[in-house]
Amino acid sequence: MGEQGPDGSNKKRKTDERVAPVTPAAPVAxxxxxxxxxxxxxxxxxxxxxxxxxxxxxxxxxxxxxxxxxxxxxxxxxxxxxxxxxxxxxxxxxxxxAHPELDFDNPFQLLVATVLSAQTTDLRVNQTTPALFSKYPTPEDLAAANPEEVEEILRPCGFFRAKTRSVIGLSKALTEDFGGQVPGRLEDLVKLPGVGRKTAFVVLGNAFGRPGITVDTHFQRLVxxxxxxxxxxxxxxxxxxxxxxxxxxxxxxxxxxxxxxxxICHARKPACGACPIAPLCPAYGEGETDPEKAAKLLKYEKGGFPGQRLKPPQAYLDAGGKPAPPLGAG
Ligand code: SF4
Structure with missing residues (x-):
């Protein structure tokens, strides 16, 4: 994803930049x-x-x-x-x-949304945060909030008491230590209550345009x-x-x-038969390899697959049903 706009919004910058092709890697034996x-x-x-x-x-x-x-x-x-x-x-x-799937309009909203996303889905967080940010638009507002009222709003996110403590705590820290602004440095962000390196890199990468690797559960599994x-x-x-x-x-x-x-590459049932990088993956075969069955495992959002150019699963397999050369090879 490209760098975010100066307003910190998550509107993705379209890019057609392509990296010069290299010699295709040999299939992993x-x-x-x-x-x-x-x-x-x-x-x-x-x-x-x-x-x-x-x-x-x-x-x-x-x-x-x-x-x-x-x-x-x-x-x-x-x-x-x-x-x-x-x-x-x-x-x-x-x-x-591809972009962060949490909705936000500024670094503060992204920071809070990322903290709330622990142990729940981005979709659930996106359904919850509009009410939160409408009532408490700034760190000062959230720092002064009645915890019971915040808990009621955050209840759908799970662990709502702990999350309420975290977002109120980090809002107080932002207000008292950083003048009500989200700091743009890793060493400052990780000092905020409930903010670890993963959350800090999400904020740095997507609200400040500073490179960072987000090691969440998917990232750990896939690499x-x-x-x-x-x-x-x-x-x-x-x-x-x-x-x-x-x-x-x-x-x-x-x-x-x-x-x-x-x-595609889910924890329990990766859809190997519909996977565009199967020829490059040492774990090909860990999941379903039959194209038709694998296609049923793909997770589609309502209204399609936004921002994705996924071909039909057969497009990634050769005539013998084996992984074909990857996109753009040759
Ligand atoms: S081939 Fe299978 S294990 Fe490898 S990335 Fe694709 S879905 Fe995941």
């Missing part, structure tokens, strides 16, 4: 899947060894990030980087207008399926994946991965 576990164990062992050292500073962090992103034994780091970037380009073609990293800790995943891409790609990449996780 079955052996890659077989050796993944071994590679992951080796990485874990190396990381344990590294833990005990006294390495400090930026150089050490960069080395650690490369280490955690180490590819399967039969895939060089160069090949991993190339495959990862190719997946991102393919997803950019499928989801050209492990793609063997971009074997890490499980969100901060380490962020570092490992960030090392595979230029910083300028981070925000867009996050949207592409999350959109793909929500629509």
């Amino acid at each position: 079955k052996t890659a899947r077989q050796t993944a576990k071994t590679a992951a164990k080796k990485i874990a062992a190396k990381k344990t060894a590294v833990k005990g050292t006294t390495a400090r500073g930026t150089a050490a962090k960069k080395t650690a990030a490369k280490e955690t992103a180490k590819p399967p034994a039969n895939e060089s780091r160069t090949a991993l980087v190339r495959r990862a970037r190719r997946i991102n380009r393919e997803l950019a073609e499928v989801y050209p207008y 492990r399926r793609w063997q971009w990293t074997a890490e499980t800790d969100p901060d380490k995943i962020e570092a490992a994946v960030g090392a595979l891409f230029p910083k300028s790609d981070w925000t867009e990449l996050s949207h592409h991965v999350i959109w793909h996780g929500r629509r």
Whole structure:
């Protein structure tokens, strides 16, 4: 996704920019899947060894990030980087207008909406926030709110008491420490109650146009399926994946991965037979491979698939029913 407008709104800037094609990555061999576990164990062992050292500073962090992103034994780091970037380009073609699916008009609204989105859907948050922001349009208003009245509004989002405490608490902090403005720096954002790195990067990337990787549950699942990293800790995943891409790609990449996780590569039943990046995915076959059955697993929003150019599932398979070359290959 492109940078947001100066008003911080989430109206997406249309772009037809295309990245120059690279040599298509070779289909991921079955052996890659077989050796993944071994590679992951080796990485874990190396990381344990590294833990005990006294390495400090930026150089050490960069080395650690490369280490955690180490590819399967039969895939060089160069090949991993190339495959990862190719997946991102393919997803950019499928989801050209991927954007944060929370509605917001300014950084404050995005910050609050992101905090509310924990353990619930963006749709539910979008149904709830209009009433909240209509009654409490500024941090000062929400900081001075009666908690019981806020709880009533937030009840549909689940965990409404904790979320009420969070949004009132962060509004007080914004009012008292930041002059009623959402700060545009990571180190300030993570000091706000209920705001972690994930929330901070959502706000930085989409309300301030500053690159950030959003490691939510979809992102974690997909990058492990793609063997971009074997890490499980969100901060380490962020570092490992960030090392595979230029910083300028981070925000867009996050949207592409999350959109793909929500629509096709689901947690329990990924629709592999309808997946446009199947030829690049080591986990192809983890879900339904039959095109007709896979098509039924796709998650469509009401009124279609906004911002998505998804072809019929058969378009991604060759005559023998195997994954065809990805979009734009050749
Ligand atoms: S091929 Fe299957 S596991 Fe791989 S990204 Fe597509 S849906 Fe997910």
